[in-house]
Amino acid sequence: MEPYRPDNLLDRLSSDDTLELQYAQVQRRERELLEQYLGIAGGDVLSVGCGTRPGRHLFPAPSFRLVGVDVDPEKVRTSVEWGGADEAFVGRAGELDQLEDASFDVVLYRLTLHHVAYQEPLARSFEEAARLLRPGGALVAVEPGLWHPVGAALSIVNRSPSLAVRVHGTPDDVPLSPRALRSESRRVGLEPEIHAVTFTWRRMPRALQRAVWRLDRRGSSRALAPFGHHLMLIARKPRGS
Numbered sequence: 001m002e003p004y005r006p007d008n009l010l011d012r013l014s015s016d017d018t019l020e021l022q023y024a025q026v027q028r029r030e031r032e033l034l035e036q037y038l039g040i041a042g043g044d045v046l047s048v049g050c051g052t053r054p055g056r057h058l059f060p061a062p063s064f065r066l067v068g069v070d071v072d073p074e075k076v077r078t079s080v081e082w083g084g085a086d087e088a089f090v091g092r093a094g095e096l097d098q099l100e101d102a103s104f105d106v107v108l109y110r111l112t113l114h115h116v117a118y119q120e121p122l123a124r125s126f127e128e129a130a131r132l133l134r135p136g137g138a139l140v141a142v143e144p145g146l147w148h149p150v151g152a153a154l155s156i157v158n159r160s161p162s163l164a165v166r167v168h169g170t171p172d173d174v175p176l177s178p179r180a181l182r183s184e185s186r187r188v189g190l191e192p193e194i195h196a197v198t199f200t201w202r203r204m205p206r207a208l209q210r211a212v213w214r215l216d217r218r219g220s221s222r223a224l225a226p227f228g229h230h231l232m233l234i235a236r237k238p239r240g241s
C-alpha cells in the first residue's frame with residue numbers, strides 16, 4: 001500500500017466525532033445487510049486484506065472461524081491479538097495458492113479491493129475468491145462506490161497522484177464501479193447483488209449524516225443501490241457448481 005499522509009486537506013477539515021459517527025453507521029448497516037441477505041449462519045471466513053480489524057463484527061465467534069491474510073506482517077499479528085481473527089498469515093490477494101479449492105464459506109474483502117485496484121486489475125482477486133468458495137458460499141466486498149458524487153470526485157482527484165495525496169492522503173484509494181463489480185463476479189461464475197451500505201460520507205456534518213440515514217434504509221433498492229458511498233457486493237457461488 002502507498003503511505004498515508006495524515007496532513008491532508010480533508011483530514012484537517014474533519015473532526016473525530018464526525019468520522020466516528022459514520023464508521024458506526026457503516027458497521028450497523030453492514031450487519032443489517034448481512035443478516036437480511038447473506039443467508040450463511042456459520043462456517044469458515046477468509047478475510048483478505050484483514051488489516052487490524054478482520055471483520056469479527058460481521059462474523060462472530062463461535063459460529064464463524066475467521067482467517068485473516070494481509071500483505072503487512074504487523075497487521076497480521078494485530079488482527080489475531082486484538083481483532084479477533086482465529087488465525088492469520090502474510091499473503092497477497094490473488095496469490096493465495098497454498099489455500100485449497102472450496103475451503104471457505106465466505107471470502108471477505110472489506111475495504112481491500114479499492115487498494116488492490118491501484119496495484120493491478122481485480123480479475124485475479126475475483127478468480128481466487130471463486131476458487132476458494134464452497135458451493136453455496138459468497139464473496140462479500142465492502143468498498144467505496146464510483147457512482148456516488150464523492151467517489152466520482154475522488155476518482156477525478158486521483159488522476160493526479162500528488163493532488164490526491166494533498167487532498168485525501170493517498171493515491172491508492174480507488175472508488176469501484178458497481179457495474180465492474182457485477183461483471184467481474186459473473187465472469188468467474190458468481191451471482192452478484194449490490195447494496196448501498198450508506199450514502200453518507202464521513203466528512204459530512206453530523207446533522208446531515210443523520211438526515212441521510214433515512215436514505216440508507218432504501219439502500220437495497222435496485223435504482224438507488226449502485227449510488228452508495230460504500231457498496232456491499234454479495235456474490236454467491238451457485239450450489240451444485
Ligand SMILES: C[S@@+](CC[C@H](N)C(=O)[O-])C[C@H]1O[C@@H](n2cnc3c(N)ncnc32)[C@H](O)[C@@H]1O
Nearest residue numbers: 049050051053070071072092093110111112115
Ligand atoms: C483499509 S485496510 C482494511 C482493513 C480491514 N479489512 C478493515 O475492514 O478494517 C486495507 C488493508 O488491505 C491490505 N492490502 C492492501 N493491498 C493488499 C493486497 N494486494 N493483498 C492483501 N492485502 C492487501 C492493507 O495492508 C490493509 O491492511
